[in-house]
Amino acid sequence: MHTPAEEILCRLMAELAGRARVDVDDRFFDLGGDSITAMQLVSRAREAGLVITQRGVFRCQSVAELAGMARKMATRSS
Numbered sequence: 001m002h003t004p005a006e007e008i009l010c011r012l013m014a015e016l017a018g019r020a021r022v023d024v025d026d027r028f029f030d031l032g033g034d035s036i037t038a039m040q041l042v043s044r045a046r047e048a049g050l051v052i053t054q055r056g057v058f059r060c061q062s063v064a065e066l067a068g069m070a071r072k073m074a075t076r077s078s
Contacts (some may be wrong), residue, residue, distance in 0.1 A: 005067035
């Protein structure tokens, strides 16, 4: 069973890597990731409601590790 953060990050990494599927144990750089792709992942994760950092992508390369450090964005109330 995957967490919501893992599911989001698997989908985003698969999109960025041009793959049909990415597993939680897949590693960012093994999928062809680089510094530019890391910035794209950070941006897309934020759009999906997760806060990750580029430093986090470099430190926590697997989806499971990255999902463990991700935070949900706080929602603002009007």
